[in-house]
Amino acid sequence: xxxxxxxxxxxxxxxxxxxxxxxxxxxxxxxxxxxxxxxxxxxxxxxxxxxxxxxxxxxxxxxxxxxxxxxxxxxxxxxxxxxxxxxxxxxxxxxxxxxxxxxxxxxxxxxxxxxxxxxxxxxxxxxxxxxxxxxxxxxxxxxxxxxxxxxxxxxxxxxxxxxxxxxxxxxxxxxxxxxxxxxxxxxxxxxxxxxxxxxxxxxxxxxxxxxxxxxxxxxxxxxxxxxxxxxxxxxxxxxxxxxxxxxxxxxxxxxxxxxxxxxxxxxxxxxxxxxxxxxxxxxxxxxxxxxxxxxxxxxxxxxxxxxxxxxxxxxxxxxxxxxxxxxxxxxxxxxxxxxxxxxxxxxxxxxxxxxxxxxxxxxxxxxxxxxxxxxxxxxxxxxxxxxxxxxxxxxxxxxxxxxxxxxxxxxxxxxxxxxxxxxxxxxxxxxxxxxxxxxxxxxxxxxxxxxxxxxxxxxxxxxxxxxxxxxxxxxxxxxxxxxx
Numbered sequence: 001x002x003x004x005x006x007x008x009x010x011x012x013x014x015x016x017x018x019x020x021x022x023x024x025x026x027x028x029x030x031x032x033x034x035x036x037x038x039x040x041x042x043x044x045x046x047x048x049x050x051x052x053x054x055x056x057x058x059x060x061x062x063x064x065x066x067x068x069x070x071x072x073x074x075x076x077x078x079x080x081x082x083x084x085x086x087x088x089x090x091x092x093x094x095x096x097x098x099x100x101x102x103x104x105x106x107x108x109x110x111x112x113x114x115x116x117x118x119x120x121x122x123x124x125x126x127x128x129x130x131x132x133x134x135x136x137x138x139x140x141x142x143x144x145x146x147x148x149x150x151x152x153x154x155x156x157x158x159x160x161x162x163x164x165x166x167x168x169x170x171x172x173x174x175x176x177x178x179x180x181x182x183x184x185x186x187x188x189x190x191x192x193x194x195x196x197x198x199x200x201x202x203x204x205x206x207x208x209x210x211x212x213x214x215x216x217x218x219x220x221x222x223x224x225x226x227x228x229x230x231x232x233x234x235x236x237x238x239x240x241x242x243x244x245x246x247x248x249x250x251x252x253x254x255x256x257x258x259x260x261x262x263x264x265x266x267x268x269x270x271x272x273x274x275x276x277x278x279x280x281x282x283x284x285x286x287x288x289x290x291x292x293x294x295x296x297x298x299x300x301x302x303x304x305x306x307x308x309x310x311x312x313x314x315x316x317x318x319x320x321x322x323x324x325x326x327x328x329x330x331x332x333x334x335x336x337x338x339x340x341x342x343x344x345x346x347x348x349x350x351x352x353x354x355x356x357x358x359x360x361x362x363x364x365x366x367x368x369x370x371x372x373x374x375x376x377x378x379x380x381x382x383x384x385x386x387x388x389x390x391x392x393x394x395x396x397x398x399x400x401x402x403x404x405x406x407x408x409x410x411x412x413x414x415x416x417x418x419x420x421x422x423x424x425x426x427x428x429x430x431x432x433x434x435x436x437x438x439x440x441x442x443x444x445x446x447x448x449x450x451x452x453x454x455x456x457x458x459x460x461x462x463x464x465x466x467x468x469x470x471x472x473x474x475x476x477x478x479x480x481x482x483x484x
Contacts, residue, residue: 007064008469010046012410015204015395018075022393024111026072038071038390044407046220067220070387070401070408072111077206077395078177083108084116085392086176087138089152090123090161090183090190093369094214095229096381097182098146098153103385104180104210105143111386112393118174119153123183124160124190127170135174147378150370161190164197171198171205178206178392184213185417188400192413195398196475206392209400209413210384214369217262217420220411221402225384227265229377230258230368234269237364238309242275245307248358252298252308252346256339256363259313261420266313267433277301277308278439280338282315283423284430285453288345290445295349297443302350302357312338314365319453339363383408414472418465425454 027034043066085108089097101119108114119136120126126133136142136154146153161167171179171194181191188209195207211218216227234257241253257265263281270276278298280286287293301308314335321336343361350357373381380403387401387408399410423430434441444450 008046008415009063010065010067010412010415011063012068012391012396012412013398015077015206015397018073018077018394020076020079022072022074022076023080023113024072026074028074037074038069040068040073042069042071043067044069044405044409046404048405067404067409067411070390070410072390073394076112076393078393080113080393083112083114083177083393084118084175085114086118086120086135086171086174086179087154088120088123088126088179088181089154089156089212090181090187091156091158091212092184092214093151093156093366094212094226095150095369095371096225096373096377097151097156097212098143098149099373099378099381100182100210100212100225100385100388101138101153102143102147103382104389105138106140107386107389109140112389118176122155123157123187124163124167125157126154127167128160128163129170147381148372150372161187161193164190164193167194168197168201168203172201172203176205178208180208180210180388180392182210182212184211185218185420187212188413189417192398192417192472195413206395206397208388208392208396210388211400211402211416214265215259215262215420216264217260217422218402218416219418219421220404220416221421222406223380223403225377225381226373227268227377228380229371229374230265231268231272232374233364233368233371234265234311235272237362238269238273238275238311241360241362242273242309244360245309245358248307250302250306250350250355250357252302252310252357252359254310254312254339254343254346254359254361256312256314256361256365258365258368260315260335262422263313263316264423266311266316267423267430270311270433271436273309273311274436275309276311276437278310279433279437280310280312280316281423281430282313282318283454284425284442285319285450286317286443287445288320292440292443292445294443295346297440298346299350299353299355302355310342312342314338317342414468418468419461422461 026037046065046067117138119138121133125131191209198205213224214226214230216224237255241255245251245253259265261282266279266281270279288295317338321341384401391410398413
């Protein structure tokens with residue numbers, strides 16, 4: 001997780017004081033073989049890196065540098081007997097959705113004694129009467145085995161998060177006290193607006209997010225659930241295409257993986273597979289043609305070793321393709337298909353050169369998204385679900401639960417949605433990926449133009465983050481003023 005220069009307010013919003021003794025029997029002291037309660041005064045530092053040659057004098061112990069630890073509190077806000085909880089999954093599929101649902105239900109039921117748990121079907125669409133989807137009553141018996149299958153037990157859909165009033169109407173009519181929303185940055189932006197509208201209506205509803213992005217591109221989080229499973233499944237695809245390439249005369253294996261704006265899956269798969277010769281990601285530009293273009297380097301590899309494996313993230317090289325100027329239901333820019341584009345360009349290039357190649361192309365994206373989790377991802381999902389419940393029962397709202405510096409913490413929704421986390425082209429992770437592939441650092445013909453474009457994109461990302469921070473602060477101030 002790369003640290004940024006801006007200052008952030010990590011304060012977690014609270015519905016009110018916690019006066020109800022928790023039904024979870026834990027300990028206040030060490031040395032009694034019992035797990036301890038977590039206090040609101042327990043934090044994790046945001047800035048953990050130390051540079052001795054350039055000590056940072058502005059390293060305060062306040063809400064700009066302290067992230068609240070997750071976990072069960074000794075006193076909670078809600079009386080469990082009066083709670084009706086809701087759960088929904090939004091956006092695209094991701095390994096681990098069912099594991100998170102299961103964990104939330106079992107923690108609510110067994111640890112807190114909450115017996116009224118509603119599952120909203122097909123994302124935010126499940127809140128809209130005209131869609132005709134009834135809620136599902138969730139119990140441990142219903143969810144006990146759902147972690148053994150992929151997909152979402154509740155179903156999912158994109159969009160709908162902008163229908164804030166309709167969602168709040170459903171929350172109010174069903175007497176929902178706490179809502180767990182499992183989804184990516186677009187979903188969490190919608191959840192934030194829903195929580196703000198609920199506050200304007202005076203509804204005491206805890207809205208807690210479990211951030212979901214298989215691309216692992218959310219700010220401040222070490223790892224999002226489903227990412228490790230995606231890398232494991234992608235590694236299997238690379239192994240298969242490597243075998244194809246290695247078994248042919250001038251064989252070329254091309255694998256397209258997920259990664260709209262961030263190449264974490266592609267780079268991690270490259271490191272895990274040990275068989276990738278070129279890794280193309282959105283953060284690092286490349287030219288197709290010219291003496292230092294990708295195709296020239298691919299030709300060198302084929303002439304030298306007679307086979308090659310290429311991994312490309314779906315968002316890589318978009319500047320080389322036609323801009324579709326379209327968005328999906330989640331508000332994401334629709335991408336042109338870099339996989340088929342590269343497949344055709346590679347075949348055309350070698351055909352013109354009179355060099356025989358045998359190219360095999362694999363896009364395992366949907367197979368990966370629907371996979372059952374690996375053991376480590378399943379553990380992460382279980383702990384995320386449990387800690388989401390602890391947050392809601394303590395009356396925390398407008399927050400998400402995540403893993404930061406290997407600790408489970410609560411983060412304000414607005415912060416993780418500022419912009420996408422990306423690979424640092426000058427960082428250790430990408431350096432190690434380059435060591436694994438032995439590809440050139442930059443496959444471009446005009447170095448200065450490439451650097452200028454990279455700086456321009458970084459400036460645009462930072463400007464977007466600053467704009468969103470300002471908008472969030474204004475909305476928060478407006479809501480506070482309305483309740484004075």
